[in-house]
Amino acid sequence: MDHEDRITPNQNSSPTEELAISESLVPAREIKLATTLQFTFDGLLNPPLQLREDPKEGCGGHIWPAGMVLSKYMLRKHSEDLLGKRIVELGAGSGLVALAVARGCKIDSPIYVTDQKPMLPLIEENIILNDLSGSVVAALLDWGDSDALTTLPSHPEVILAADCVYFEPAFPLLVSTLDGLMGENSMCYFCFKKRRKADLRFIKMARKVFEITEVTDGINHVACKHQSIFLYILKRKPQPARKNNISSHST
Known part of the structure; x- marks a missing residue:
């Protein structure tokens, strides 16, 4: 896999807090204190992206491997073709993917970064930290809440989702949210690390x-497969096929 990105704590952090992370690794140990990290994505961003990681917010406050993979994929493959496209990130956590895209890809409309209410302060902090207030908007979105979708761009052309597969009871809510958000021209770049057999049930449901x-170009597919990291592109099925499948799924 590509060489590791160095993650550098802020000046107030002790040297023992330094660690390296790559597409294939989760943090090597628990980080109990909030830390400011830097990401170059293997040299794709210069200056590096700065990101506040805050474990007190739970899983969403950590940097996870699928976010690294999806960020690098978007920077490598879509740095020049996002002009004129509306972009929404689901389950953004710290906002890693959207912020990387805002910094390293050509865009001309704000990226909406969504998550549950407890994560919004961390997202907003990271937006300010990278001086991206004009390019990235933090927005509340609970999966399954169709009313909340009205605050987002209707049928955005690009949807980003990294490591959103971790809690099986939420799978139907995530599918419902994707179904309500995606239009005929929408593409969802969906990346996750399979940690349990149940995780693949989301793909079966979707x-x-x-x-x-499945995407194999633009990532180190062999290494990702070894680490059980998968990247997919989701598109809406033709309308008649969708109606039949939704009907059979609900019975």
């Missing part, structure tokens, strides 16, 4: 509503 293609 296939009833979306056309799903």
